[in-house]
């Protein structure tokens with residue numbers, strides 16, 4: 147029973163990993179090893195021949211989590227994990243649609259609209275239909291459309307009893323038509339489309355149902371209605387669904403997540419018994435006690451206990467700052483102190499409730515020359531110049547993409563005025579064709595007609611040249627010939643933007659290195675694959691790959707992750723809990739779950755800070771400490787006073803980042819026969835079970851099982 151794979155698991159974990167082919171629910175608190183159990187189960191199924199890699203379908207919540215899972219599997223098993231169906235809901239749905247685009251009614255080169263693209267498309271629609279956007283605000287409509295899709299509702303299925311909702315419904319239908327015409331798909335559509343595909347195409351459904359005998363779902367508490375239905379359809383009668391989750395970490399109710407899916411799951415899948423894991427392996431006792439004490443204030447809970455065999459560790463450090471600037475300064479000082487203690491920057495997370503809070507923190511970090519990486523927020527792929535560049539690429543890939551065409555037809559300026567564009571749109575509308583096709587009709591005369599023709603000719607010629615070029619050179623060719631580079635060169639503050647554009651070539655090169663041709667999730671060519679990647683993974687390429695960096699993110703984005711040290715900033719009423727929470731039913735409870743998620747990300751050290759005053763939305767506001775601070779037992783806290791300077795931190799025995807008996811330690815230089823030189827940046831497990839995460843100079847970041855990896859100190 148105790149293969150090296152299973153060694154080190156506690157009895158409940160072992161039971162979960164080795165469960166026979168039946169559906170199961172693992173309900174357990176933070177850091178109890180849910181994700182680890184799920185990954186180990188996949189490895190176990192494959193290793194013991196109970197499943198083939200192609201018979202497994204695993205859903206995680208973020209791209210980061212999916213990547214980590216694949217990396218861990220690769221470390222555990224001598225298999226090629228590349229073709230495995232492990233990814234996010236969106237990623238897997240996209241893959242299915244790429245493979246069966248015809249049956250799904252989509253062009254082979256369909257492009258994905260991210261949230262901003264979608265908003266743009268909606269604005270365009272309202273304009274085309276002469277709808278008053280004050281009466282039907284685009285953002286609200288976007289929310290409505292996505293909400294419907296997440297419930298699995300097409301426009302004709304939406305109930306509407308008053309003129310306003312009827313109009314909304316009509317706009318939803320018109321929006322879908324527009325997307326269809328342009329060959330674009332928004333995020334919510336990815337899932338709904340593939341759900342409908344499976345529902346409609348019996349043979350296809352049966353194919354997947356008999357193929358995926360094991361479906362595994364992480365973070366199950368945050369699945370929404372459609373995701374649940376989708377899983378049910380995919381599972382059919384034969385698959386065993388292995389769902390892991392924690393009701394206390396349900397933080398996406400505002401996006402339609404349903405904790406109720408857990409109860410439905412038990413019923414629908416005849417779950418015999420729910421497995422609970424109660425030992426927490428992540429955090430020291432004080433951190434865990436604080437999390438437990440906090441979440442006890444919530445009424446609606448399924449109820450769970452968590453304990454740890456680790457000592458209580460350090461107290462939780464609480465800092466009250468005069469201002470947000472002082473708070474940021476404090477954090478920077480502490481980060482530096484941690485660095486001096488040997489904690490790598492990637493082992494430190496700086497969390498905040500809202501994206502807007504990051505600016506001051508970023509500013510302080512920038513000034514102190516601390517490298518950092520922001521997850522979410524202003525992402526690389528969301529910057530204006532990158533959006534323009536991607537729009538050119540999209541147009542090269544698919545000329546009917548009206549959104550892309552509108553974005554760049556007159557950028558850089560070509561003298562195509564609003565009037566000419568309106569005429570073009572008019573032709574497209576009356577003929578029911580795309581703008582590109584309308585341009586081909588050459589109905590517009592004079593200068594306007596000539597400039598538009600010149601533009602389409604330019605794109606055509608770029609398309610022709612690009613067809614013969616490798617991906618990075620396609621990007622480069624486009625940058626040079628579109629006029630983007632020249633434009634930003636002539637702009638006074640264009641230097642940053644030029645750097646970003648150059649970085650896009652690097653991104654394409656990096657993408658090509660990482661993904662061989664057959665590994666592009668069924669995309670027909672490298673360009674489409676790259677564009678898909680840009681939409682799905684916005685934000686993950688912004689920092690130089692492999693660079694040690696402090697991790698900045700919202701609490702939402704931190705779900706499932708863990709760090710040696712965590713800072714939670716902005717613990718003020720109105721900010722955290724967020725002021726909007728007061729308006730929602732269950733609002734404060736959801737905020738508290740969010741705080742629970744934040745606290746439980748920390749392994750060894752936790753800082754909580756708040757400021758008496760801060761600039762927010764252009765106004766100075768005075769804050770009072772969050773109620774969540776009051777809910778933490780005072781004996782677990784150590785208040786750090788106003789002096790501004792950080793107090794010297796004692797070097798606690800328990801906070802050493804060593805991997806215990808294995809003899810390796812974080813920060814150590816190592817070398818691997820295949821991957822070359824690197825530095826250990828993270829570790830987990832003990833003894834035969836120990837694994838280390840190594841950042842290799844050339845081969846990127848990888849998890850390695852020490853028992854198998856031939857790692858040498860260097």
Ligand SMILES: Nc1ncnc2c1ncn2[C@@H]1O[C@H](COP(=O)(O)OP(=O)(O)OP(=O)(O)O)[C@@H](O)[C@H]1O
Nearest residue numbers: 154155156176177178179180181182427428706830
């Ligand atoms: N039996 C074990 N022995 C040693 N370490 C373990 C064991 N089980 C889990 N861990 C470690 O504990 C940490 C938390 O595990 P994991 O991330 O799987 O928890 P989780 O339940 O998924 O947490 P979350 O709810 O935050 O997603 C990881 O570092 C993991 O490797």
Ligand SMILES: [Mg+2]
Nearest residue numbers: 180181182706
């Ligand atoms: Mg997890």
